[in-house]
Amino acid sequence: MQLADEFFFIIHDVGNGKLRLHARAAGLGLAGALLGELILSRNLHVASGTLSITGAEAPQDDLAYRILRQLDADQHNRSLRTWLAYLAQGAVERVAVRLTRAGEIEPSKSRRLFGTSVRYLPTDPKVAAWPADRLYGRVGRGDPLDFQDAMLAGLIAVTGFTRQVWWDGDAVTMRHISAAVASLPMSLREVLANTEAAVGDATLSPHK
């Protein structure tokens, strides 16, 4: 499963398909995950907050391919922060479309007093619960984390969702996560740092 898909499942309730993280942090976390996917597939490189495309073979996945093409088309904007803000706007919906096509979730719209609300019910709750369970177990046992798991743990931390996954986490847990994040390549850590900054900014901006 791709990084953004896993983050998507972690921040949604397995039982009722509702978002458990506030919308701006969810969007930014998913935007960070989508850029993370491109870094993991070696299509993207980040240095000092600036993006560059490596020219490696384009990814198979349709969403990752589209984003990469967009990055390539818009040469004026190289700022990681700008792209995070941009991708955050439709990130939940875009990842939901990918998961729906893969048959992993079923969106169900319900009418409410004002507008409609969408829930993303997983077709197989076991699949949806797996990313959180796996990460919880690995960190709890002190197992080494690969880049994808470390990035996932980092995204959970910077969006303020740590307690929702490691509800009984102590200082040892947190140190293990920090160490795993510290071993990540610089490109991924920059994505994490900028995602955290953007989430903090969202809390500070009164009208968002």
Place this chain on the structure above:
Amino acid sequence: MSHSSRLGADSVSRTLAHSRLGVPSVVFFVLSAATPLTVVAGVVTTGFAVTGIIGLPIAFVAIAALLALFSVGYVAMSRHITNAGAFYTYVTHGLGRPAGVAAAYMALIAYNLLQVGLYGIIGVAAAPQLDQWFGITIDWWIIALAAWAIVAVLGVLRVDVNGKVLAVLLLSEIAIILVYSIASLGNPAGDEVTFDTLAVSNLFETGAGAILALAVLGFVGFEASVVYSEESRNPRRTVPMATFTSIAIVGAVYLLASWSMSVATGPDQIVGFSQQYANETIFVLADSTLGSTWVDIGHALFITSVLAAMISFHNTSARYGFALGRERVLPHALGRTSPQSGAPVVASVLQSVFGLAVIVIYAALGLDPLIELFFYLGTTGGFGVLTLVTLTSLGVITFFARQPSGENAVRRVVAPVIAAALLIVVLAVALANYDIMLGVAPDAPQRWILPGIFVVFAAIGVVWARYLKTSRPDVYEAIGRGANAATGMSVVNLDDEVGQPDQQSIR
């Protein structure tokens, strides 16, 4: 990857620009926290009554001009630093980190005082209304506790009052102030429209410091315009225009309202009249000219205005605590947010605890909610903001002296130096006249204790900064960057790899 023309260049910029703010939006965001009726019905009337000085209207003009002058350098500097909304950032960049942390602590207590002071006025504002409309008599502190509960719950849920609701409230408040003012001007005392309260000579008489510091209280919130720098359509034009427009609108409303009150009563009677009717002053005046319907509308708006101000100052205080927690200038726990709402929960709860403590203490000691809670703490908070503006103006000068950053001489030197000199004078006379501002004897202990709060907090800040410098140099280095800079404080440490060979296969 080259077949990309179909997407068109710059779709990112266009999409993001769609949600960008123009001058009117920024002005609304800034003014929505101004809640003018709270100032006009609460601060202006109590100010006349307590200080016994009639020059408040001209003081609003003087302070508006001074803050506009200050804003020239302030807005210019905001373009060159991150975390632009907070005074301590400017002080840090200009005067160094110890001064910055001192300013941060002073700001935190100043905004908290401004917030909790409002619990006093909601009590006295709503009590007579509840009696008149529903025939129930309630102590001020019960009303204050009810308001406190609303603020505490909304703060944790992060329910900022909706922008459109605030806009409607703001426009209604300004409208009712205009109606009251025009009615007052139409019925002047002794059939003569007087200009005594607008005489510039008021600014050079004994007690001028008191009315100048009071006037600053009315403008608190103007500093927030620079927060919107990154989201504005054109930061170089939008933010300065919005700042000056906000100051001008607020200044004009207060000038008109306070002057027209003095015209209606006669300048020689305004002090006695305000002492007799306290926060009811403008409503008593309106009742005699407009009738009770207009008074009821005004009363209702007064209560919603105070409530909106409470929520707004609560959120400002909580965000300040959050930003400082993220930087670890305050304990890191304050930087924690609620996953569901994104609210700075810990900082919000702490602010509420402080508010509750103040209400309980005032109720237990039987202190006066209007004078000793609202007016003392409000004016002291305003004095704190005046101190911060002064420190910031010095920070602007030293910042541009070190790095001109391509700004012209007027923005870098001329405006900041004149503003700083005038602000220091205003701050000095305000401190000298603190007894007059509070309406107490020159040797009363409060006149030193209340401004002394800031000295204590500044001292704690300096000591804390020195501690950080020796024991947590990494935290010390990052002071002033704010929660919105990519400092990576939680789990990400961007400096880890410096000087180490790269062992990862991908970078």
